[in-house]
Amino acid sequence: MSALSPIPLSMPDISDLEEVMVLETLRSGRLSIGPMVEKFESLVARRVGCRFGIAVNSGTSGLHLLMASLGIGPGDEVITTPYSFIASSNCILMVGARPVFVDIDPVSFNMDPAQLEAAITPRTKAIIAVSTFGNPAHMDVYERIADHHGIPLIEDSCEALGATLNGRASGSFGTAGVFGFYPNKQITTGEGGMIVTDDSGIAELCRSMRNQGRPIPRPGAAHVHTHSAGGQHMGSWLAHERLGFNFRLSELNAALGVGQMERLDHILAARDTIANQYLSRLAGNTFATPIQVPQNARMSWFVFALRLADRFTQMDRDAIIADLRENGIGAADYFPCIHLQPFYRNLLNITAGQFPQAEALAQRSMAIPFHNRMTSSEIERVVSTLERAVAKRMPQRKAA
């Protein structure tokens, strides 16, 4: 292990503002279902340009709720990408439906729009499109295809808060979008997520189902829950209109999110700066390419991912990751293909080779440290260690 201080793969950017907001909320005694959740919802919805924001306790819960609110279930198919974090596909299995994968476009790493239409069948009940690593490429095309076929498009924007395509915010394409706020994301609530939509019916259903299927309080109706004021049960607190979950976000998490949202532009600008430093330091190398962002898009950098050149094998990539880690540098194999996870293979009877672009990328892609507070010397240390690690895997050739 290196004697130098470790450089983590990711790190949240929390300021005094968030500390004060969380502490004030803690001291208020109102720890769930309160003003912070409402404020957080309206901040995210306004930012994205959607009518409704529904805060939930994770991005996964948001995706799950959307599947349930669309009535998707056994016998249905949902089209999605095989190259993503597994939750973008697990939400389909959670409601008993079948994920149908469409291979990726190797330039943007997102689903290949040219192959999407051919995957649509009479059983297709939704498309879940992921803005991989914060790249919103093709969302407009997916939206056109979904509209043409009368199928809802769900944007899995868990990695893409702040991204735009033709000036439109990630999350605002299609029927609904979901953001994730795990600590490696652009902003964090510790754990948390947010559904955004313009559809009042979906918003209502999601609000009810995140809260144990309780009815949604009508504007002007007396508060129906008094648990925080002494445990009395009144009105409809114990009335449940439908099957629901407890996917609520606490007031403490929401307070953290409100503080983070107020600093979002600063956070995104800091991430752009770090990404641009990496891009210029890596320019001209022959061993890896970063994700390609379309001209009409603003990338919201989630992680800094690289695709190693085709001459490297998966074993090379894994050895390079191990080498970086031995030198105190965070690195990870973002992302293994979802369809090749053993339980997916068994469940869906999928074999390797079905999605060649995703598989080729997954064997060679890796994330290197990326967070707002990285210094220039840390970036230099990451890249020069990477270059040495790469050179060890190709002793006859130069790394860069």
Ligand SMILES: Cc1ncc(COP(=O)(O)O)c(C=O)c1O
């Ligand atoms: C593309 C994508 N979808 C869904 C999720 C799930 O979000 P969470 O971890 O908040 O459940 C993530 C989180 O990493 C993600 O990257």
